[in-house]
Amino acid sequence: MGTAARSVAPRAAAEVGAYDIDTDVLVVGYGCAGAAAAFEAAEAGARVLVLERSGGPGGASAMSGGEIYLGGGTPIQQACGFTDTPEQMAAFLRAALGPGADEAKIERYCADSVAHFHWLVARGVPFKPSLWDAPAWVPPTDDGLMWLGENSWPFTELATPAPRGHRPAANDFGGRLLMEVLTAAAENAGAQARFDSYATNLIRAEDGTITGVVARRYGREFTVRARRGVVLTTGGFVDDDRMLAAHAPRLLHHTKVSAGTDDGSGIRMAQAVGAAVRHMSAGQVGISLIPGFAARGMVVNGRGARFVNEDTYPGRIGQAALFRQDMDVWVVLDEQAYEAVPEPQRWGVRPTHVAETAEELEQLLGTPPGALAATIARYNEFAARGTDPDFHKAARWLRPLTPPLAAIDVRAGVRPPAETGDRRGTGASVFTLGGLHTTVDGEVLDLGGAPIPGLFAAGRAGSGLHGEGYISGTSLGDGTFFGRLAGRAAAR
Amino acid sequence: MGTAARSVAPRAAAEVGAYDIDTDVLVVGYGCAGAAAAFEAAEAGARVLVLERSGGPGGASAMSGGEIYLGGGTPIQQACGFTDTPEQMAAFLRAALGPGADEAKIERYCADSVAHFHWLVARGVPFKPSLWDAPAWVPPTDDGLMWLGENSWPFTELATPAPRGHRPAANDFGGRLLMEVLTAAAENAGAQARFDSYATNLIRAEDGTITGVVARRYGREFTVRARRGVVLTTGGFVDDDRMLAAHAPRLLHHTKVSAGTDDGSGIRMAQAVGAAVRHMSAGQVGISLIPGFAARGMVVNGRGARFVNEDTYPGRIGQAALFRQDMDVWVVLDEQAYEAVPEPQRWGVRPTHVAETAEELEQLLGTPPGALAATIARYNEFAARGTDPDFHKAARWLRPLTPPLAAIDVRAGVRPPAETGDRRGTGASVFTLGGLHTTVDGEVLDLGGAPIPGLFAAGRAGSGLHGEGYISGTSLGDGTFFGRLAGRAAAR
Numbered sequence: 001m002g003t004a005a006r007s008v009a010p011r012a013a014a015e016v017g018a019y020d021i022d023t024d025v026l027v028v029g030y031g032c033a034g035a036a037a038a039f040e041a042a043e044a045g046a047r048v049l050v051l052e053r054s055g056g057p058g059g060a061s062a063m064s065g066g067e068i069y070l071g072g073g074t075p076i077q078q079a080c081g082f083t084d085t086p087e088q089m090a091a092f093l094r095a096a097l098g099p100g101a102d103e104a105k106i107e108r109y110c111a112d113s114v115a116h117f118h119w120l121v122a123r124g125v126p127f128k129p130s131l132w133d134a135p136a137w138v139p140p141t142d143d144g145l146m147w148l149g150e151n152s153w154p155f156t157e158l159a160t161p162a163p164r165g166h167r168p169a170a171n172d173f174g175g176r177l178l179m180e181v182l183t184a185a186a187e188n189a190g191a192q193a194r195f196d197s198y199a200t201n202l203i204r205a206e207d208g209t210i211t212g213v214v215a216r217r218y219g220r221e222f223t224v225r226a227r228r229g230v231v232l233t234t235g236g237f238v239d240d241d242r243m244l245a246a247h248a249p250r251l252l253h254h255t256k257v258s259a260g261t262d263d264g265s266g267i268r269m270a271q272a273v274g275a276a277v278r279h280m281s282a283g284q285v286g287i288s289l290i291p292g293f294a295a296r297g298m299v300v301n302g303r304g305a306r307f308v309n310e311d312t313y314p315g316r317i318g319q320a321a322l323f324r325q326d327m328d329v330w331v332v333l334d335e336q337a338y339e340a341v342p343e344p345q346r347w348g349v350r351p352t353h354v355a356e357t358a359e360e361l362e363q364l365l366g367t368p369p370g371a372l373a374a375t376i377a378r379y380n381e382f383a384a385r386g387t388d389p390d391f392h393k394a395a396r397w398l399r400p401l402t403p404p405l406a407a408i409d410v411r412a413g414v415r416p417p418a419e420t421g422d423r424r425g426t427g428a429s430v431f432t433l434g435g436l437h438t439t440v441d442g443e444v445l446d447l448g449g450a451p452i453p454g455l456f457a458a459g460r461a462g463s464g465l466h467g468e469g470y471i472s473g474t475s476l477g478d479g480t481f482f483g484r485l486a487g488r489a490a491a492r
Numbered sequence: 493m494g495t496a497a498r499s500v501a502p503r504a505a506a507e508v509g510a511y512d513i514d515t516d517v518l519v520v521g522y523g524c525a526g527a528a529a530a531f532e533a534a535e536a537g538a539r540v541l542v543l544e545r546s547g548g549p550g551g552a553s554a555m556s557g558g559e560i561y562l563g564g565g566t567p568i569q570q571a572c573g574f575t576d577t578p579e580q581m582a583a584f585l586r587a588a589l590g591p592g593a594d595e596a597k598i599e600r601y602c603a604d605s606v607a608h609f610h611w612l613v614a615r616g617v618p619f620k621p622s623l624w625d626a627p628a629w630v631p632p633t634d635d636g637l638m639w640l641g642e643n644s645w646p647f648t649e650l651a652t653p654a655p656r657g658h659r660p661a662a663n664d665f666g667g668r669l670l671m672e673v674l675t676a677a678a679e680n681a682g683a684q685a686r687f688d689s690y691a692t693n694l695i696r697a698e699d700g701t702i703t704g705v706v707a708r709r710y711g712r713e714f715t716v717r718a719r720r721g722v723v724l725t726t727g728g729f730v731d732d733d734r735m736l737a738a739h740a741p742r743l744l745h746h747t748k749v750s751a752g753t754d755d756g757s758g759i760r761m762a763q764a765v766g767a768a769v770r771h772m773s774a775g776q777v778g779i780s781l782i783p784g785f786a787a788r789g790m791v792v793n794g795r796g797a798r799f800v801n802e803d804t805y806p807g808r809i810g811q812a813a814l815f816r817q818d819m820d821v822w823v824v825l826d827e828q829a830y831e832a833v834p835e836p837q838r839w840g841v842r843p844t845h846v847a848e849t850a851e852e853l854e855q856l857l858g859t860p861p862g863a864l865a866a867t868i869a870r871y872n873e874f875a876a877r878g879t880d881p882d883f884h885k886a887a888r889w890l891r892p893l894t895p896p897l898a899a900i901d902v903r904a905g906v907r908p909p910a911e912t913g914d915r916r917g918t919g920a921s922v923f924t925l926g927g928l929h930t931t932v933d934g935e936v937l938d939l940g941g942a943p944i945p946g947l948f949a950a951g952r953a954g955s956g957l958h959g960e961g962y963i964s965g966t967s968l969g970d971g972t973f974f975g976r977l978a979g980r981a982a983a984r
Contacts, residue, residue, distance in 0.1 A: 007940040009700075009766060045627065101743030208501075242941070246770040246929065249592030249959055268939045272766045274501060278738040281773035303882050305797060322818040368881035374866065389860035390795050447760045448499040449734070467741055 001232030006431055008268040019225035023049040025490045026226035027191075027233060027264060028199045031059030033479035034233035035457025037311060037442075037487030038121075042189035042482050044491035046228055050191055051215055053261055054196040055411035057183045058176070060235055060431070060460075061476060066174020068480070069093075069148065071164035072115040076144050077310035077315030079129030084162035084284075085108040090160035091148055093465065096313070097474065098404075100279055100467025108440050109465060109481055117166065119439050124181040128169040135291035136285050136313055137472070140344040142169040148471050150314025153392030155196055159301040165473050178476065184291040197222075201228065202437055202455070210273065210454035229454050229490030231442065233483060236460035237264025246434060247280035250322060255429040257286065262431065266461040269434050273455070274446040278463040280434035284357040285318030287330060287410050287427050292345030295397045297333030301325045306379070315470050321410065322428055325415035327428075330365060331408045332376065334401040348400045351406030376401060394407045433470055435462040444487025457489045458483040494897065495650075500760040505703050511717035515541040517982045518668025518705060518718035519683075519725060519759060521550030521692045524953025525971035526725035526938035527674035529934075529979030531615075534681035536983035538720055542683055543707055545690040545753055547738040549582045549675045550668070552727055552750045552952075553924070555966060557630035557664020559639065560972070562966030563604055563656035566609040571621030574831070578602040584642055585957065587802050588805070589966065592771055592959025600956060601930050601973055608973050613724040616673040620661040620976035627783035627806055629964070632836040634661040641805025645884030653920035670968065689714075694722065694761050694947070702765065702946035708937035721946050721982030723934065725975060729756025730775075739772035740924060742814060747921040749778065754923070758953040762928050765947070770955040772926035776962040777810030778918050779902050780821060784837030787889045789825030790871055792818045796854055796864030801883040807962050812956075813902065814920055816894050821919075822857060823869065823900045826893040845897030853897050866895060895969050925962055927954040949974040 006403060025041040027034045030052035042048045057450040071077065084214050090110040094101055121127065132146045137145055146165035149155055168181075186192075196217050203223065205214040207320065212225040214230035224352035237243040240263040241286045245252060256262070257473060267277060290299070308320045321329040355361035362372035380400035382388045401444040411427035432466075436444050436457045443451035444462075458464075464478040519526045523545035534540045542549075563569060564578040582602040586593055613619065624631035624638045631638055638657035641647055647948035660666035660673075679685075688709050693783045695704040695715065704717040729735040730748045732755040738745060748754075759769060782791070783806040791802050791809060800812045813821040830843065854864035871891035874880045880890060892938040903919035928936050935943035936954075952955075956970040 007938075007942065009938070009940070098741070100737060100743075158641075172547075227979045245592060246768065247772070249590070249771075252591075271763070271768075272939050276738065276763075279741075279773075280739070297652050370870070371882065374870075378862070390863065446499075446501070448501070450499065 008201060008265070009216050009419070010152050010202045010273050012250065013203050013205040014320060016223050017204055019212060021079050021224040023047045023224060023226055024228040025231065025487065026051065026224050027231045027487070029059065029233040029235060029459070029461070030057035030183070031233060031235060031459055031479065032061035032179065032182060032476050033178065034220065035186045036480040036483030037231045037233060037458055038191035039182070039189050040449060040487035041491040042186065042191045042486045044488055045405050046491035048191040050186070050193040051199055051224070052193060052198040054259065054350060055195050057193065058179045058259065060262060061479065062176045062179040063259055063470070064173060066168045066170060066178050067146070067473035068166045069164055069471060069477035070113050070117045070166045071162060072113040074114055074166065076129050076166060077162060078143045078317070080131045080163070084164070086113065088160045088162065089113060089164060090153055092472070095150060095155060095158045096471050097386065097465055097469040098467040102463070102465055104440055105465045105478070105482070107476065107491065112481070118370045120221050120480070123185045125178060126169045127166055131163060135289065135311060136345060137286060137291055137314060138168070138173060140342055142168060143167065148274060148473060149316060152312035153309050160417065163297040175476070182480070191412045192421045193203065199265065199269065200323040202273055204273055206218040208453060210452060217301035226454070228492070229372060229456055229492050231486050232266035232270060232436070232455070232457040232461045233459045234266030234461045235262040236435060237267060238431045240264045247434065248283055251283045251430045251432065257429045258450065262391045262460070266457065267370035267435050270444055270455060270457065273452060275455070276437040276446045276447045277435060278466060282433035282468045283441070284315055284433060285322045285429050286315060286429040287318045287321060288347050288429065289349060289408060289410050290314045290317050292341040293333060293337070295407060296337040296340050297331050298333055298345045298376070298401065300330050301370060301373060302367060303329035304367035304375050304444040306375060306391055309388065309393040311393050313471055315472060317409040318428060327411065327427060329410045331410060332401065333406055335404065336404065337401065349408060349412055352409050352412055353407040355405055356403050358405060361407060365407055376405070389424070432460065433463060433466045435460060438462045442482055443489065456486040460488040495688050499758070500693060500764045502694045502765050505697040508715050509588065511704060511712040513541065513716040514719055515716060517723065517979065518543065519723045519882045519979070520705060520718050521551065521725040521727060521951070522549035522675070523555035523725060523727060523951055524671065524968050525973065526673060526973035527671065527678045528972040528975030529723045529725060529950055529982070530683035530974045531674070532979035533682050533983040534678065534683045536980055538983035540683040541716065542678070543689040543691055544683040544685060544715070545704070546571040546751065548689050549618060549685065550671045552754060553971065554671040556665065556667035556968060557750055557964070558660045558662060558670050559638070559965035559968065560607045560612065560658045561583065561655060561656055561969035562605050562658045563962060565606040566606055566658065568619050568621050568658060569654060570624045571636050575961040576656070578605065579654045579851050581605065581656060582963070583618050584647055584976065585963070586639060586648045586672050589957055589961040590959040590964050591845055591981060594685070594955070594957055595963065597957050597970070597974070598863065601970065612972070615677045617670060618657055618661045623655060625802060626915045627787045629780070629783055629806060630657060630665060631659070632834055635659065636661060638962050640965060641850045642809060644804035645801050653761060668970070672732060674972070688972065691757065691761070694765055696765055700945060702944060713758050718946070720984070721948055723978050723982050724758035724762060724928070724947070724949040724953045725755040725951045726758025726929060727955045729759060730754050730923045732756045739926065740775055743775045743922045743924065746918045748925040749921045754952070758949065762936055762947060765944060767936045767944060767947070768929040768939045770926060770929045771959060774925035774958060774960045775922050776807050776925060777814045778807060778921040779813060780921065781900060781902050782809050784833040785823040785825060785900060788829040788832050789823050790868070790893065792822050792824055792864060792867060794820035794859060796865060796867050798883055801885040803885050803889040805963055805965060809959045810920060811962070816884070820920060820982045821902045823902060824853070824893065824962035825898055827896065829893065830898065841900060841904055844901050844904055845899040847897055849897050850897060853899055857899055862952065868897070923950065925955060925958045927952060930954045932977065933981040934974055935981065948978040950978040
């Protein structure tokens with residue numbers, strides 16, 4: 001959805017007479033980062049108010065699968081038989097979230113990850129000590145641990161593999177449960193919330209300090225004074241097509257992963273007081289069909305060539321498909337591969353093309369003559385030997401494909417039912433990774449690199465840990481982790 | 493080179509007592525866009541001052557090859573036997589400069605391109621009516637016209653091909669001549685210049701209007717009042733490693749195409765008053781060896797696979813090499829291909845690997861067994877038939893490669909001597925394309941989409957015509973064209 005031009009310029013504090021509401025720490029946006037910030041600020045003794053534009057808390061966090069990227073030796077990792085260290089976790093994230101990943105944030109995030117696990121458990125997030133051991137967006141079980149590419153090339157050469165995807169044990173997507181737990185924690189700590197309230201402008205004092213926000217509720221403007229700090233946890237900007245066109249045009253026209261409220265308003269309000277941003281072109285690209293089908297089959301582009309190891313983190317395949325192959329991508333498989341995909345990971349999709357030979361299949365797909373047949377022959381030869389010199393797919397997932405062969409256009413994939421029912425899309429579900437430039441403590445930095453007094457941010461309103469890369473669990477992960485730090489810093 | 497943190501926050505007009513200098517239109521930066529803006533503003537009757545941080549005019553424009561992207565039926569095109577229309581030109585640019593290209597700017601640029609050609613000629617820019625008919629960065633002749641990918645796939649399917657690279661007839665790179673002509677024109681029109689003067693902050697009135705700038709000269713601060721408008725033509729940000737790390741990390745560590753002064757200061761000063769930017773991750777990627785060697789040979793990635801039609805605009809190959817293949821790229825050729833490359837386009841480079849067979853060559857390169865040999869066999873088969881179903885390289889450039897075979901790591905390429913002598917680099921020379929969001933008339937837009945009163949921009953300080961794509965000649969082209977419009981608008 002586009003948005004009409006509107007001013008996000010700051011309101012001068014001198015122009016604001018009597019504030020309608022007075023608080024210590026004002027949190028804008030009640031997703032996972034907002035809840036974590038509100039909890040910590042309240043725990044630190046501050047009066048806390050959360051403004052949320054929707055009728056209740058949750059945002060995109062509540063609609064997510066609930067994966068939280070944690071490691072360094074959590075009890076769940078240990079129970080499942082894995083050893084891990086903060087250093088190995090950092091080595092993986094550095095490679096997976098780059099180029100442009102935030103080194104200082106990665107270091108802190110990994111060093112304190114076990115402690116953050118315990119904090120989540122103490123709030124009431126349940127994790128079951130069992131492993132889901134295959135690529136998936138959201139495993140169809142309540143297993144508490146999953147791989148997110150750590151055991152795939154090139155990461156296997158850069159860090160000791162350990163699974164770090166931690167999942168709340170829930171009956172459906174774990175994001176809802178996570179948000180129930182976190183909002184209860186924030187409320188119990190004393191944080192207040194005001195819903196249906198959309199922040200439109202920051203309020204700035206003469207000396208540059210952010211002193212509050214202007215917001216609207218049911219069409220009526222009101223002002224909030226924040227005596228200690230404003231924490232922006234408003235989410236990314238995938239719902240604002242003007243911002244996508246300006247910064248991430250390749251993300252336009254795909255299914256948006258959001259609650260419909262990720263319009264970048266917090267990013268723009270902060271930019272209007274001089275805040276710097278990072279990596280606004282970056283995006284996560286989820287192709288629903290990839291994890292289930294890809295690892296068990298083969299992924300090729302429109303020229304019938306492979307371009308990635310099919311057993312890696314599915315979002316890495318998604319980014320390669322969109323940013324490097326322009327979504328001209330097919331999954332190729334045989335009957336055994338199809339049958340091996342768990343029912344929920346098929347999204348109800350049947351092969352779009354079936355053929356008795358590779359030559360026949362490439363004719364059906366319209367790929368250049370001989371190319372796909374050669375690719376399949378080469379892949380099968382590798383598979384028979386159990387090694388993939390081209391893309392280093394792990395031996396476990398290598399198996400010669402035998403006729404009849406089938407292909408699925410990844411654009412046939414549907415979104416997860418929990419998000420949009422069975423609406424068909426372009427094959428890709430996307431959200432933005434770029435946002436405000438913050439310190440480890442969530443201070444928003446200006447264009448010269450100095451903190452803007454009174455202004456903090458966390459969650460996808462900031463770029464967080466991320467450069468151009470992404471791994472599932474790093475949104476709820478850095479949202480809750482750096483949300484906590486921002487809440488504490490704002491309360492000081 | 494990095495830059496230390498420094499404030500680009502605006503100075504309040506109320507704080508500025510007596511201005512040191514008073515003018516009507518202040519142009520910041522004396523490259524091609526600044527010269528064009530200064531000329532038009534002076535012609536419109538305004539008092540014009542140009543501030544330039546270097547000791548003289550020129551900037552990156554003066555160091556460039558001088559190509560100007562013009563078309564729609566210029567006299568040079570006609571003399572060389574080509575028909576062209578603004579519509580075909582626009583269709584090409586839309587495809588080549590996207591995704592995210594500025595539709596309104598492309599339309600205006602193409603509609604008025606013949607008129608802009610005549611304006612350049614009237615200023616004294618000489619164009620010779622002859623065609624250089626092979627891929628090149630800078631042809632080693634004074635031919636006035638060259639192809640810039642218009643006759644390559646996929647553009648051949650999207651627009652009627654016509655060459656539109658217009659080159660000033662010069663003894664060396666044409667950029668120097670262009671800048672001599674444009675600065676003389678600006679001076680003759682009455683524009684004044686002040687060199688060694690680095691603008692650091694905009695001055696803003698209470699109502700938001702930009703009224704001038706703060707600048708430094710030999711360590712001493714001074715202020716300039718601009719009664720009608722400030723035009724920022726300060727260039728891109730390839731020289732600021734902090735900005736690259738934040739917005740375009742893939743452009744870090746390559747050779748920078750600039751005069752060393754593209755530090756993004758104009759972009760940041762404008763952002764500090766609420767200006768919006770576009771496409772900050774985008775960059776041109778020039779690989780010196782590509783145009784000469786690629787079309788006559790074959791380009792493969794580290795897995796021995798082709799990934800692009802080798803006869804297309806060399807910057808398109810460069811972007812594919814850096815953004816899609818991580819610069820893991822080889823040129824493969826035979827003796828006939830090597831000998832056919834004009835001496836100046838070899839950059840003194842000899843093949844880094846030579847072998848009697850394709851199998852031997854791939855062992856030398858360390859590419860996966862059998863891959864490169866299969867790629868060469870497939871290419872040779874296509875070449876013998878004169879058709880390339882994989883990447884649509886034109887028949888003219890298809891010829892079977894015969895042993896002995898050679899390979900050149902593109903990272904062995906050196907920069908053009910005119911820029912840096914013979915220093916070796918990473919193989920890529922880069923500059924940034926992203927910048928301020930402007931209207932066709934150069935008005936700088938704020939984050940809400942409204943013009944910032946008194947503030948204009950052109951050249952690479954803005955994103956201009958560009959989305960993520962690039963074509964040579966569109967920097968001098970949109971710099972001079974939209975520089976003129978911005979100068980006129982500022983003078984009003």
